[in-house]
Structure formats: structure tokens, C-alpha cells
Amino acid sequence: MTAWTRWVAFWNRREQADALAMIRISVALVVLWDFGTVARLGLVRALWAPIEAGGIGPSTRAAPISVVYEWIGASAGSAWLLFGICCLCALSLCIGFFTRVSAFALCLGWAQFAQLSPDADRGIDTLLRNALVVLCCSSAGATASLDARLRHGRWFTDIRVPAWPRYVLVLQLVLLYFWAGLVKQSPPWTAIDGYSALYITLNQPHYATFDLSPQQLAAIYPLLQLATFMTVCFERLAPAVPVLLWLRATADRGGRLRELSNRLHLLEVWVMLGIVFHLGLAAGLELGMFPWGCLALYPALCAPETLRRWLKAAQNRFAPAEPTRAVA
Amino acid sequence: MSFANAWPTLRAVAISVALALQLASAIPVRPLRAGGMSNPEGVRLVSWLQRMFSAVGVHRSQAEWTGSLIRASESVVALRNAAFAPFAPWFHYTQTGQQWPLFINPNRECFRLLVEARKPPRRRRERDWVLLYRAADVDRGRLSSMLRYRRLRGIYNASAKRGPHADYEGFASWLAGHLLAHHSKYASVRVSMERLAIGTPGSEPKSLGVEHVVVRQRSAIR
Numbered sequence: 001m002t003a004w005t006r007w008v009a010f011w012n013r014r015e016q017a018d019a020l021a022m023i024r025i026s027v028a029l030v031v032l033w034d035f036g037t038v039a040r041l042g043l044v045r046a047l048w049a050p051i052e053a054g055g056i057g058p059s060t061r062a063a064p065i066s067v068v069y070e071w072i073g074a075s076a077g078s079a080w081l082l083f084g085i086c087c088l089c090a091l092s093l094c095i096g097f098f099t100r101v102s103a104f105a106l107c108l109g110w111a112q113f114a115q116l117s118p119d120a121d122r123g124i125d126t127l128l129r130n131a132l133v134v135l136c137c138s139s140a141g142a143t144a145s146l147d148a149r150l151r152h153g154r155w156f157t158d159i160r161v162p163a164w165p166r167y168v169l170v171l172q173l174v175l176l177y178f179w180a181g182l183v184k185q186s187p188p189w190t191a192i193d194g195y196s197a198l199y200i201t202l203n204q205p206h207y208a209t210f211d212l213s214p215q216q217l218a219a220i221y222p223l224l225q226l227a228t229f230m231t232v233c234f235e236r237l238a239p240a241v242p243v244l245l246w247l248r249a250t251a252d253r254g255g256r257l258r259e260l261s262n263r264l265h266l267l268e269v270w271v272m273l274g275i276v277f278h279l280g281l282a283a284g285l286e287l288g289m290f291p292w293g294c295l296a297l298y299p300a301l302c303a304p305e306t307l308r309r310w311l312k313a314a315q316n317r318f319a320p321a322e323p324t325r326a327v328a
Numbered sequence: 329m330s331f332a333n334a335w336p337t338l339r340a341v342a343i344s345v346a347l348a349l350q351l352a353s354a355i356p357v358r359p360l361r362a363g364g365m366s367n368p369e370g371v372r373l374v375s376w377l378q379r380m381f382s383a384v385g386v387h388r389s390q391a392e393w394t395g396s397l398i399r400a401s402e403s404v405v406a407l408r409n410a411a412f413a414p415f416a417p418w419f420h421y422t423q424t425g426q427q428w429p430l431f432i433n434p435n436r437e438c439f440r441l442l443v444e445a446r447k448p449p450r451r452r453r454e455r456d457w458v459l460l461y462r463a464a465d466v467d468r469g470r471l472s473s474m475l476r477y478r479r480l481r482g483i484y485n486a487s488a489k490r491g492p493h494a495d496y497e498g499f500a501s502w503l504a505g506h507l508l509a510h511h512s513k514y515a516s517v518r519v520s521m522e523r524l525a526i527g528t529p530g531s532e533p534k535s536l537g538v539e540h541v542v543v544r545q546r547s548a549i550r
Contacts, residue, residue, distance in 0.1 A: 012339070
């Protein structure tokens with residue numbers, strides 16, 4: 001078998017759609033939560049309407065900077081229409097109704113928001129749009145979806161779908177973390193400034209969730225240094241993840257390195273570091289949907305068989321015990 | 329060969345191209361600059377290169393290494409941009425990409441948003457500005473949940489080095505309009521940024537003064 005045929009065979013693998021469905025639902029929920037926050041705070045007009053209609057952004061009626069504004073006119077009504085379409089697409093993606101179309105339409109609509117207010121569009125928006133492009137090419141709606149119910153008469157199916165979208169999402173996570181880790185070369189992320197990045201960030205009033213006193217911050221300073229160091233390690237070790245996944249998937253082949261890696265649960269250690277890292281960010285910093293958006297892609301790191309095994313174990317653990325029959 | 333037979337190969341080719349494109353998209357969009365290379369991290373990188381290559385007998389000065397790195401990065405970025413040109417519409421309309429500068433440079437100087445309002449100046453006392461909001465501190469105007477939302481912060485949060493974003497003035501106008509619509513007693517709103525210097529653990533951040541002051545009068549608000 002040549003390298004190319006192995007490469008073709010790798011991208012031709014199939015598996016159950018559980019992990020992709022989980023990603024689909026998680027991403028859609030995170031997006032809905034974020035859009036819900038915009039609506040709750042009354043910021044739709046401010047963020048995306050033209051300046052003349054009460055918006056902040058650079059778009060004006062005279063020079064519309066998005067396709068939507070060129071087509072239907074630059075107004076607050078257009079911003080609300082676009083917002084409504086995006087919310088509907090996110091909802092539709094969540095329930096798995098016209099999954100591929102919903103994912104792509106949401107990506108395009110969301111991209112219009114990015115053009116209307118570039119500074120309001122953050123890294124997490126780009127990350128989730130990347131994920132939507134992958135989801136629209138995937139069979140993420142093959143299970144746990146209205147599409148599955150309409151096509152097969154049941155909500156959950158065992159249909160095997162192409163696995164490559166999950167692999168691509170794993171690579172997306174790897175690229176995200178490795179890139180972010182590699183460019184963290186400024187002194188606060190290194191020994192030059194004593195790994196002070198998190199201490200500095202927690203001192204920034206625009207980001208810190210809690211208004212900690214200087215004494216409280218000084219008390220936890222060593223922990224913050226350790227967390228900064230661990231963050232850099234976690235991010236720069238991301239390229240090892242595909243290798244660890246491969247070592248896990250081929251556990252039956254044996255070999256000292258494979259056995260050691262699997263025995264030490266290195267993959268689980270990395271994933272747990274990631275979860276703790278994001279939960280820490282969610283607790284300590286006001287980053288909105290950033291931690292949750294990243295975590296929404298984590299099911300990609302889990303093979304569907306593993307997900308099913310966990311689900312079954314959880315069902316066995318929490319299922320009510322069979323009542324003992326009285327013997328007559 | 330039927331299409332069904334050819335499909336796995338076609339798909340593998342398409343995925344390979346997409347992955348290559350995404351990797352190229354991860355290459356920084358700006359080349360290295362002489363100013364950046366004089367930062368501690370730039371100096372450290374050059375000294376690493378110098379030590380590594382001198383170990384194998386290649387001896388070059390720091391300035392030579394810096395110049396080579398800048399020229400190499402310019403070539404790589406030019407190549408990236410040229411390779412990207414045919415796919416630019418896709419990236420434009422989907423706003424996707426692989427640039428992840430997440431908290432790359434937490435600066436020891438940062439800003440704190442201040443929002444103040446003033447009544448019509450009938451009496452001397454009323455000419456004073458009333459502090460309505462100071463980030464992570466005062467919130468008399470009930471603005472906290474709105475101003476701490478990530479998208480809005482992305483608009484007003486000024487960089488300690490580069491200053492405020494392009495939409496900062498628009499943000500100040502919008503915020504003034506919002507406040508004056510909800511508080512009829514005020515005649516003007518002042519939005520500004522207090523520069524803070526973050527010191528060593530145990531010390532209070534020190535105020536370095538107020539910058540980027542924008543004042544909006546009720547009469548000027550649409």
C-alpha cells in the first residue's frame with residue numbers, strides 16, 4: 001500500500017455520527033447563547049446598524065460595507081433581519097433541520113456581522129465559523145436531529161458517516177492552540193517577566209471577572225505563574241494530540257511507546273488540561289463565549305465508540321435499580 | 329473508473345488542498361519589523377539563532393541575523409499573499425481564517441473605561457462631572473453588563489501602544505446617546521480612558537492619567 005492510498009483510505013473512513021452531532025448541537029447552543037446575550041442587552045442596532053440608524057460600526061448608508069446592506073439597504077431593519085436569519089439558522093442547526101444548509105447560511109450571515117463591525121468580531125467568532133464550514137460538509141445531522149427523524153423515522157440512528165470532518169476539527173483545535181502558543185513570545189509569557197501574563201490579565205479591569213485586591217492577587221501569584229507556564233505548555237504540546245489519538249486508536253499494535261502513552265493516559269491528561277484551562281478562563285475572565293466555543297469542539301477528540309461507551313456507563317450508573325420481585 | 333470509485337481520491341485531494349490552504353492561512357499576515365526585533369523576545373530569538381549556528385561554525389552578527397530574518401519573513405508573507413489571492417473571495421465572504429493572536433501580549437499598561445455625565449450648568453456644583461461608570465469599580469449608570477460584553481469591549485478597549493480602535497468615537501457617540509435617552513437630567517456625557525500601570529504583585533495599579541477623551545452634548549446627539 002503506497003502512502004497516497006493510505007492517505008486516501010484515511011480520509012475515506014466512516015464512523016457513527018455521535019461526535020459530530022454533539023459538536024453541531026454544542027456549537028449551535030453557544031451561538032444561540034451569544035446572540036441571545038446581544039438581544040438581551042439591546043445591542044443589535046448598536047453593533048450592526050449603520051451609523052445614521054444608531055449603530056457604532058463603520059457602515060453607513062452612503063457606503064455599505066456588506067453584501068446584505070448592498071442588497072436590501074442599510075438600515076436598522078436590515079440588521080434585525082440579518083440577526084433574525086442567523087438566530088433561525090442557529091436554532092435549525094441545533095435541532096438538526098436542513099443541517100448542512102443551516103450551517104452554511106449561519107456562517108455566511110455571521111460573516112456579514114463581521115464585515116459590519118470588524119472590531120466586534122473576535123477570534124472565537126472566526127473559530128466557530130471555521131467549524132460551521134466543516135459541519136456543512138459533514139453528516140452532523142445524521143443522528144440526534146430532526147433530519148434523522150424525518151428521513152429514518154427515529155431521532156437517533158447508527159448510520160456510519162464519513163469521519164473526516166471530525167479529523168479536520170481535531171486539526172483545527174491543534175492549529176488554534178499551537179498557533180496561539182507559538183506567538184506567545186512576549187516577556188509576560190516567558191521567564192523574562194516571570195510568567196506574569198495571567199497576573200497582568202487579572203489586573204486589567206476590562207477583563208477580570210472579580211475585583212481582587214492587590215494582596216489577594218499577590219497571595220495567588222505563584223499559582224498564576226504556574227497557570228501561565230501550564231497554558232504555554234498546553235498550547236505548544238497541541239501537535240502531539242493527533243499522535244496520541246493515533247497511538248490510542250492503534251493500541252492493539254503494541255510497542256513500548258504506545259503502551260506507555262496509553263498507560264499514562266497522556267491524551268486524557270491533555271484534554272483535562274484543556275477543560276480546566278477553559279473553565280478557569282470562564283471563571284476568572286470576562287471572555288463571553290470564548291471558553292464555551294472552544295469546548296464545543298472538544299467532542300471531536302473523542303471517537304463515537306468511546307462516547308457511546310461513556311453514555312452506557314452513565315446510564316448503568318444512574319438508571320434506577322430493578323425492583324426486586326417479591327417471591328410468593 | 330466510475331465517479332463513485334473516483335470519489336475517495338477526489339475527496340482526499342480536496343481535503344489536502346483545503347488543509348494546505350488553512351496552514352498557509354496560519355502564516356502571519358505581516359512580516360517581522362526592525363522595531364519588533366529589538367523587543368526582548370526578538371533579541372532572544374536572534375541570540376538563539378546566533379548560538380545555534382555558531383555551534384556549527386556559522387558566525388554572523390546580531391544585525392546580520394535580524395536583517396536575514398526580516399527579509400525571509402517578507403518573502404514568506406509575499407508568497408502567502410500571492411498563493412491566497414485566488415481564494416480571497418472565499419475568505420472574505422465566510423470570514424474564516426487561521427490567525428489566532430489570543431492574548432499574545434498582556435501589557436503592563438492598560439486602559440480603564442470611564443463614563444461621566446453632567447447636568448446643564450445652572451449652578452456651579454452641577455458643573456462637575458458625575459462618574460457613572462468606571463470599569464470593574466463604579467456602575468451608577470447600570471452599564472456594566474452591557475459594557476463588559478465581549479463584542480462591545482472589542483470596540484472600545486484601546487491598545488496601550490496603538491491607542492483606540494477606529495470605532496471608538498462612534499462608540500462614544502452611541503453610548504452618550506444611550507445615556508442621555510435614559511437620563512433626561514444630564515446634558516452631556518464624557519467618555520475617556522484612564523491609563524493604568526500594573527506593578528509588581530502586592531502593589532495597586534497606578535493611574536497615569538486620562539486619555540482619549542470624547543465629550544458629547546445632548547444638542548449634538550441625533
